[in-house]
Amino acid sequence: MQSSEHLLEMREITKAYAGFRVLDRLSLNLRRNEIMSIVGQNGAGKSTLMKILCGAIPFDSGEILLNNRPIRPKDPHHAEELGISMVYQEGGLIPDLRVYEYLFLGNEDRFGRSLQRKKMKEDAKGILDYLHIAADPDTYLRDLSAATAKMMEVARSFSTIEIAEKSGSQKTTPIIILDEPTAALSLEEKQSLFKRLEEMRSRATFLFISHVTSEVLRVSDRVCVLRDGKKVGSFDLHDTHLTEEALHQLIVGKVRGEDYYSTKLSKFQEAVNKEAVLRVNNLSKERLYQGVTFDVHKGEILGLYGTLGSGKTEIGKTIAGILKQDEGYIEKDGKRLELSSLSERAESGIGYLSGSHEEQLFPLWSISRNISLPSLDRMLSTFFRVIGFLDPSKEDELAKVMVKKLDVKPPDIGKPSGELSGGNKQKIVLARWLAKNTDVLILVNPTAGVDVGTREELYELFREMAGEGRCLVLISDDLDEVIGLSDRILAIEYGRISKSFGEEDIRKLREKEGAVAL
Amino acid sequence: MRLKSEQIIIVLIVALPAIFAVLTGGRFLSTYNVSILMERFAIFMLVSLGGTFVIVMGSLDISYTGVFNLAGYMTAIYAAQYGPLAIIVGLCVGLLFGGINGLLFTKARIPSLLVTLGTLGVSQGIVNYVGGGEAMWGLPVGGRLDFLLPYIFPNLPEKGITLFAWAVAATLLCFFIARFTKFGLHTYAIGSNEEAARLAGINVDRHRTMVFVLSALLAALAGILNVPYAENATAGAASGLLFITLATIVMGGTPLSGGRGGPHRTIIGVYILVVLLDGLTMMGVGTVELQVIEGIVLILAMLSVIRGSKTTQITT
Numbered sequence: 086m087q088s089s090e091h092l093l094e095m096r097e098i099t100k101a102y103a104g105f106r107v108l109d110r111l112s113l114n115l116r117r118n119e120i121m122s123i124v125g126q127n128g129a130g131k132s133t134l135m136k137i138l139c140g141a142i143p144f145d146s147g148e149i150l151l152n153n154r155p156i157r158p159k160d161p162h163h164a165e166e167l168g169i170s171m172v173y174q175e176g177g178l179i180p181d182l183r184v185y186e187y188l189f190l191g192n193e194d195r196f197g198r199s200l201q202r203k204k205m206k207e208d209a210k211g212i213l214d215y216l217h218i219a220a221d222p223d224t225y226l227r228d229l230s231a232a233t234a235k236m237m238e239v240a241r242s243f244s245t246i247e248i249a250e251k252s253g254s255q256k257t258t259p260i261i262i263l264d265e266p267t268a269a270l271s272l273e274e275k276q277s278l279f280k281r282l283e284e285m286r287s288r289a290t291f292l293f294i295s296h297v298t299s300e301v302l303r304v305s306d307r308v309c310v311l312r313d314g315k316k317v318g319s320f321d322l323h324d325t326h327l328t329e330e331a332l333h334q335l336i337v338g339k340v341r342g343e344d345y346y347s348t349k350l351s352k353f354q355e356a357v358n359k360e361a362v363l364r365v366n367n368l369s370k371e372r373l374y375q376g377v378t379f380d381v382h383k384g385e386i387l388g389l390y391g392t393l394g395s396g397k398t399e400i401g402k403t404i405a406g407i408l409k410q411d412e413g414y415i416e417k418d419g420k421r422l423e424l425s426s427l428s429e430r431a432e433s434g435i436g437y438l439s440g441s442h443e444e445q446l447f448p449l450w451s452i453s454r455n456i457s458l459p460s461l462d463r464m465l466s467t468f469f470r471v472i473g474f475l476d477p478s479k480e481d482e483l484a485k486v487m488v489k490k491l492d493v494k495p496p497d498i499g500k501p502s503g504e505l506s507g508g509n510k511q512k513i514v515l516a517r518w519l520a521k522n523t524d525v526l527i528l529v530n531p532t533a534g535v536d537v538g539t540r541e542e543l544y545e546l547f548r549e550m551a552g553e554g555r556c557l558v559l560i561s562d563d564l565d566e567v568i569g570l571s572d573r574i575l576a577i578e579y580g581r582i583s584k585s586f587g588e589e590d591i592r593k594l595r596e597k598e599g600a601v602a603l
Numbered sequence: 604m605r606l607k608s609e610q611i612i613i614v615l616i617v618a619l620p621a622i623f624a625v626l627t628g629g630r631f632l633s634t635y636n637v638s639i640l641m642e643r644f645a646i647f648m649l650v651s652l653g654g655t656f657v658i659v660m661g662s663l664d665i666s667y668t669g670v671f672n673l674a675g676y677m678t679a680i681y682a683a684q685y686g687p688l689a690i691i692v693g694l695c696v697g698l699l700f701g702g703i704n705g706l707l708f709t710k711a712r713i714p715s716l717l718v719t720l721g722t723l724g725v726s727q728g729i730v731n732y733v734g735g736g737e738a739m740w741g742l743p744v745g746g747r748l749d750f751l752l753p754y755i756f757p758n759l760p761e762k763g764i765t766l767f768a769w770a771v772a773a774t775l776l777c778f779f780i781a782r783f784t785k786f787g788l789h790t791y792a793i794g795s796n797e798e799a800a801r802l803a804g805i806n807v808d809r810h811r812t813m814v815f816v817l818s819a820l821l822a823a824l825a826g827i828l829n830v831p832y833a834e835n836a837t838a839g840a841a842s843g844l845l846f847i848t849l850a851t852i853v854m855g856g857t858p859l860s861g862g863r864g865g866p867h868r869t870i871i872g873v874y875i876l877v878v879l880l881d882g883l884t885m886m887g888v889g890t891v892e893l894q895v896i897e898g899i900v901l902i903l904a905m906l907s908v909i910r911g912s913k914t915t916q917i918t919t
Contacts, residue, residue, distance in 0.1 A: 428804050444796075445799050445803070447796060458788065459803050461788060464785075474783050475784060475785060
């Protein structure tokens with residue numbers, strides 16, 4: 086067989102958990118010495134793909150060819166023998182080690198029982214030179230810049246692969262998987278990391294995972310977009326000009342055909358009067374967002390839109406009390422809210438709903454209890470209220486009403502919430518806040534991972550809730566969703582409000598149907 | 604066939620006393636020994652209840668033996684002067700140390716194991732300091748605190764029986780708090796998923812502090828009740844109970860990772876341990892050997908829990 090241009094080929098890889106396909110016949114190939122980016126939303130299958138490649142989990146069907154020979158990584162060590170190593174998003178570094186100690190951590194045996202430090206340092210220097218990393222092997226990791234430290238993790242992957250291969254047989258171009266390497270880096274550090282990655286490209290093939298579209302476009306040779314476990318497409322950036330916005334749309338996908346734009350605007354617009362319920366004043370947080378000021382009125386759905394990494398999510402989390410702002414304040418009904426106190430927010434009527442229900446629900450608890458949890462004060466038993474006894478029948482009563490109102494399927498309030506589908510889990514979290522009479526809801530990607538049908542139901546519920554006079558702050562990566570639901574949209578760019586779209590603008594946007602105009 | 608841990612527990616509950624009864628020729632089930640068993644059960648149960656709440660919450664409290672000793676000792680001292688009112692002093696000791704534990708844990712973010720290790724040292728140190736040599740031998744209280752342990756069962760004129768009644772009452776109360784109150788639900792919520800609890804609007808820090816206060820109050824109550832029962836107050840009254848109590852809680856079925864188990868499970872753990880230790884003592888196993896056995900039981904308890912749950916991470 087002649088050598089193919091592909092270093093690695095994945096053919097129709099499928100992986101399912103409990104019948105649910107997280108990877109669906111995914112085919113992907115890697116060339117030698119390229120930087121290939123894998124992008125996609127949470128749950129698109131990126132991390133499953135990575136874990137399969139580095140041997141952390143097995144795959145169900147399909148095959149992986151490395152240099153035209155089928156492989157099946159059994160565990161991370163086996164993957165390293167094959168020449169595949171992963172640099173995790175965080176946690177790989179040990180600040181109190183010196184560079185040379187770190188590079189050979191776990192492989193010290195090579196240097197004899199008494200550790201020939203001199204040899205270790207020489208070898209470390211060799212690796213660093215080979216990878217064009219200018220650093221002294223004697224330095225402590227804690228003294229390195231964040232970008233150089235990240236490079237050290239890459240260098241360690243190199244040394245591990247090299248050592249593993251020596252004990253194995255053949256030599257090949259190493260494949261190094263970088264899982265969101267820029268997550269903790271500042272802007273300058275990112276630039277420096279990218280520059281060095283390019284320099285190192287002649288030595289390895291990189292698989293780059295990132296959420297930030299601008300970085301992906303800047304650094305990669307090719308981009309592969311995943312959505313719902315399937316490949317949407319892969320693009321050679323040297324041939325194709327892909328804009329950030331286009332890539333973003335590929336990642337989140339379009340919600341086609343549904344006519345939620347057609348709902349009469351006036352119907353829920355009526356409820357809007359100019360009473361500001363929530364007032365955000367000059368909110369700033371270093372590196373995330375600056376000088377954000379806006380009001381949200383009664384009965385209004387305010388959309389915040391921006392590309393991934395624009396800071397819109399963090400603004401929402403700050404309003405919800407999860408993050409703490411450095412400057413500025415938030416007022417609700419004219420009352421200033423304390424810094425970062427979720428329980429105070431909940432008491433004053435601010436609820437938070439995000440796309441990741443696993444961080445919001447108690448999967449083993451019943452639907453009923455998951456709904457009543459923040460409202461237990463109203464669930465006290467009539468006779469024993471003094472000693473704080475709860476009356477489960479009151480909880481069930483409340484849950485029944487909510488389950489009916491939100492049409493949770495199945496409507497079995499005793500069922501553990503963990504057994505529900507994603508969309509129904511979202512309904513439970515929503516029910517929780519409705520039950521507490523929450524009048525401000527912060528929705529962050531509320532329909533992520535929800536099937537199209539249930540998604541429509543959720544949209545209907547959001548509109549209904551606004552119609553009842555609540556205010557909703559909708560923060561979503563899905564542009565159509567934002568345009569379709571919002572009464573007003575604020576565009577967020579680099580942590581600032583760059584543009585505001587009123588009723589008229591939105592009407593026009595809706596007419597263009599999903600036009601990418603921001 | 605693999606036995607589930609539930610089945611093993613049921614077998615142990617029935618089989619242990621039966622085995623000991625056979626091995627000791629029936630002495631194990633004599634009226635006298637059963638009353639001893641009940642007294643020990645009462646003490647162990649009172650001491651384990653507070654810790655159970657803390658572990659359900661996913662934290663650890665090991666300061667209770669110190670609080671137990673200090674509360675008992677202070678109550679004994681003030682009983683000479685103020686009589687029944689002295690129990691207030693004892694309960695204040697609990698309140699104070701519980702508050703300190705909670706605040707250091709939630710505000711200073713020191714792991715709970717270390718916080719309570721520190722307060723264990725402080726509380727025990729205060730008893731030793733205040734009591735001096737006397738505390739070693741025991742401070743007699745006469746009958747001044749006997750009102751706490753009245754002869755409620757005229758046919759069984761034993762203080763131990765009343766102590767047992769206290770333990771039953773406290774256990775029932777704790778069980779209902781854990782299962783049927785907002786306080787209890789919040790404790791389970793924090794133990795099973797702290798982040799989700801926060802997002803549901805639970806004031807996690809405040810609640811944690813309150814659970815530490817409850818834990819220390821229960822330890823103080825146990826310490827106070829122990830004084831009239833033992834008829835004196837000693838500096839080391841509860842010191843031997845430190846690890847054994849952790850073992851009873853975990854063995855009963857409250858995993859260190861939190862979120863599951865509860866006071867009703869601790870009953871099982873206490874029962875098995877009390878029967879085991881008492882039975883072994885009757886068979887002539889010495890105190891030193893018992894210590895080794897206690898240690899092994901603790902390790903086995905942890906192992907069974909870790910094997911039984913997917914998360915092996917211990918959140919302190």
